Amino acid sequence: MNIRYLQDILSRIDEIKVIGKSATVDGVVCNVMGLIRHGMEMELLILQYDENFEQMIEESEETKLPDAADVPESNRMLMRADRRNDAINSIFPVEKVFIGEGEFKVYVSESGQMSTENREDILLLVQFLNNGWQPNGIDYQNINTLFLTRAKLEGDYISIPDFDSSTEIRFVTGIRSVSHQVEKPVTLIVGGEYSDRLWFQDADTGEEHWAQINRVYLLDMWAEMEKTFSNPKIQEKMTSEEFTRAKSDFEKHFLEICPRGMYFPIVEYECEEDISLQFYSKAYLDSKPLHRGSSMGFIVAPDQSTGILGLKLKAAVIQEPVSPDTSSIEVELFQYIRTISGREIVLK
Incomplete structure (x- = not known):
């Protein structure tokens, strides 16, 4: 790592506007950090903390044997671990955001776990703190237990719209499982x-x-796939070479899962x-x-x-x-x- 690398990361954000509203939703602390603009694109950032998730991680670390292999012993253990490592994400996926009178549609909503090893995560927090952000409800939590949701807003923006600390924010979330x-x-x-x-x-x-x-x-399933590939509508969407290649690739991969x-x-x-x-x-x-x-x-x-x-x-x-x-x-x-x-x- 060098200074230019850090400079490149910092230069990706052209404008920051802090919101800092915090609430507990479904037992999860949600802190709406604020908006960032890079070029003509604008994103709303939300940090979330699930205490139950942190407890599960701690219990998992305590029960792990020092010399235990990282590979689960069975598919049962693997799928249990996959589910156990899922934190509740209360404000996700985001479909629309209302900030005061402004309505913003979200074209991409993504969420990921923060990491102290990720320099971009740390620099993002530093930039918001330097702009007056108050991390209420999450200020003493381990950064590695926080989840960052990014809601990318539709449209082109030359600046972040004006609003004050009393402005109401309303989220419309989509279906989740x-x-x-x-x-x-x-x-x-x-x-x-x-x-x-x-x-x-x-x-x-x-x-x-x-x-x-x-x-x-x-x-x-092989008979079902033959019916699918025999559908004229499927064949109309590809050239004969593309169709032959797609069918061949499917058969090759499906053989690994289900022999004829x-x-x-x-x-x-x-x-x-x-x-x-x-x-x-x-x-x-x-x-x-x-x-x-x-x-x-x-x-x-x-x-x-x-x-x-x-x-x-x-x-x-x-x-x-x-x-x-x-x-x-x-x-x-x-x-x-x-x-x-x-x-x-x-x-x-």
């Missing part, structure tokens, strides 16, 4: 009847939920409107993580729009290949995903 641990063992019978509801609990809160499985079947002749299990179910389910086989959860060269996600739409209870029918793909004569699968309802609607958050 939050995963909740379950880890309930379930035996799935291919083609079986499911007359009873499947009851399960949130592993953290004990909150009870239910699902009604409608059917479990095996799907030949193997099928993916599909679970069709009904449940509460705002949640969806994730199933994994017990064998997969207890096996060591594999570092494949590619990763794919698949969505399957049920043939019917509603299920036996008259509710929206949903489908979960278990992305683990099984033979076509498989009759039962030992799985776990590992997580449920809750979709949280957008809302308005007002800071006065």
Whole structure:
């Protein structure tokens, strides 16, 4: 590092206007630092601190053995760790911001963990402090436990609009998803009847939920992909060379996930409107993580729009290949995903 490097970082910001409003939302301290302008672009910056996240990190460090390897022993541990390291981000994603009478649409909203090793993070804090920013609620917290949200505002700006400290700020957030641990063992019978509801609990809160499985079947994903590539609308969008290359690349990568002749299990179910389910086989959860060269996600739409209870029918793909004569699968309802609607958050 040299002085010119620091100078380049500092020169990226042409104008700063401090806001410094702070509030606690969903147990998370949110400090709206202010606005920055670089060239004709303007960003709103928000620092957030989740105390529960810091506690989880501390507990994770305390339980880690000194000589323990960083690689998780199983896929179960890997996915638990991924979820445990998620902090609550109360003001994210941001779709619109109202500052006083001004309305600003957000075209990019991104959030990341701060780091004392990141010089840009530290210099950004220094610049705001030099401009009178008061880090209320987060001034004594470890910088590495803070999350910075950047909301890039639509439009071209030659200067940051005027406002004073009493100006109300209103955020409109978008839809977001939050995963909740379950880890309930379930035996799935291919083609079986499911007359009873499947009851399960949130592993953290004990909150009870239910699902009604409608059917479990095996799907030949290779046959489905052939249907997709045979669609004339797909072929019309590419040259013959591009189409051949795209199909060849897909087949090469998909072979790593599902050999020809193997099928993916599909679970069709009904449940509460705002949640969806994730199933994994017990064998997969207890096996060591594999570092494949590619990763794919698949969505399957049920043939019917509603299920036996008259509710929206949903489908979960278990992305683990099984033979076509498989009759039962030992799985776990590992997580449920809750979709949280957008809302308005007002800071006065």
